[in-house]
Amino acid sequence: MVELGPLWPMVHPETWLYPRREGLFCAPGGFFIDPVRAVDRAVITHAHSDHARAGHAAVLTRPETAALMRARLGTGRTIYQTLNWGEVLRLGEVAIWLQPAGHVLGSAQIAIEYAGQRVVVSGDYKRQPDRSCAPFEPIACDVFVTEATFGLPIFRHPDAADEVGKLLASVARLPDRSHVVGCYSLGKTQRLICLLRDAGWDGPIHLHPAVSTMCQIYENFGIGLGDLRKLAEAPSRGAIVLAPLSSVPAALGDPVLVQASGWLRVRKRALQSRADLPLVISDHADWDGLLGTIAEVGAPEIWITHGSEAALIHEIGKRGRRARALRLIGYGVEDGQ
Numbered sequence: 001m002v003e004l005g006p007l008w009p010m011v012h013p014e015t016w017l018y019p020r021r022e023g024l025f026c027a028p029g030g031f032f033i034d035p036v037r038a039v040d041r042a043v044i045t046h047a048h049s050d051h052a053r054a055g056h057a058a059v060l061t062r063p064e065t066a067a068l069m070r071a072r073l074g075t076g077r078t079i080y081q082t083l084n085w086g087e088v089l090r091l092g093e094v095a096i097w098l099q100p101a102g103h104v105l106g107s108a109q110i111a112i113e114y115a116g117q118r119v120v121v122s123g124d125y126k127r128q129p130d131r132s133c134a135p136f137e138p139i140a141c142d143v144f145v146t147e148a149t150f151g152l153p154i155f156r157h158p159d160a161a162d163e164v165g166k167l168l169a170s171v172a173r174l175p176d177r178s179h180v181v182g183c184y185s186l187g188k189t190q191r192l193i194c195l196l197r198d199a200g201w202d203g204p205i206h207l208h209p210a211v212s213t214m215c216q217i218y219e220n221f222g223i224g225l226g227d228l229r230k231l232a233e234a235p236s237r238g239a240i241v242l243a244p245l246s247s248v249p250a251a252l253g254d255p256v257l258v259q260a261s262g263w264l265r266v267r268k269r270a271l272q273s274r275a276d277l278p279l280v281i282s283d284h285a286d287w288d289g290l291l292g293t294i295a296e297v298g299a300p301e302i303w304i305t306h307g308s309e310a311a312l313i314h315e316i317g318k319r320g321r322r323a324r325a326l327r328l329i330g331y332g333v334e335d336g337q
């Protein structure tokens with residue numbers, strides 16, 4: 001019996017998709033993914049500043065990410081090209097498309113096909129529900145490139161709705177004090193607002209100027225955030241304010257300081273934080289989310305971009321798959337986690 005060979009000679013993805021100084025480079029497509037230095041052609045997964053940098057000549061991404069990047073980085077000389085979800089584009093010798101990653105508004109996984117192999121670069125992602133962005137859609141692939149921000153078994157994120165319930169319980173218990181919630185301006189803030197609305201808080205939410213531009217872009221893309229007001233208009237008592245904890249206005253008196261981050265799962269981090277009330281809310285996959293996703297996409301090979309690689313590589317190996325660290329640098333520094 002004659003076995004038919006593959007259509008293409010087997011070209012292992014590590015020969016055509018590999019780290020360079022600028023970032024992860026796709027040679028047959030002639031582009032970098034989330035490069036950390038300015039390049040001619042970049043494909044951008046999402047608008048967090050460690051993934052979306054200024055100065056590229058051409059950027060291919062989602063319309064939401066292009067809008068967020070323009071707002072954060074200025075218009076500059078960059079030319080943006082945007083793709084609908086699932087719209088396939090030929091770039092050089094590869095086919096490429098974007099699929100939701102569920103991390104923040106516009107966050108995309110990048111699927112690349114070349115020489116009969118499919119690689120999916122997931123950027124940052126999460127599996128918890130979040131109505132402020134399109135949910136993660138798994139794509140079957142030969143190589144899955146994953147982050148590992150919370151790649152340790154201790155990280156199991158609780159239900160975010162329960163965490164927001166703790167905030168509203170505190171608001172009800174301490175009606176004379178304002179609550180200032182420190183959280184990252186892109187993604188965490190808008191998710192938190194959605195969670196507050198879904199939990200029944202339809203009163204005003206006061207925003208530091210640093211976060212209001214991002215909220216406006218969410219609203220422009222159809223994510224309703226309700227009654228948002230300026231920080232300067234906050235009453236001295238009983239307000240819910242979203243602002244960096246480093247810039248709490250004196251006019252708020254003695255507010256309850258709240259912080260929302262996946263890192264607060266670690267007792268030491270929670271104690272180091274200035275917060276009276278730590279909320280464990282993360283926009284990244286936790287340990288179970290990482291392993292569940294890796295199982296779901298079925299890739300025999302996993303590449304890990306940033307985070308705690310060692311434990312994840314070990315666990316993936318136990319489950320009969322090959323995993324390796326890509327050792328990309330420059331990520332995870334300003335991400336909100």
Ligand SMILES: [Zn+2]
Nearest residue numbers: 124331332335
């Ligand atoms: Zn990241």
Ligand SMILES: [Zn+2]
Nearest residue numbers: 048103124335
């Ligand atoms: Zn991110």
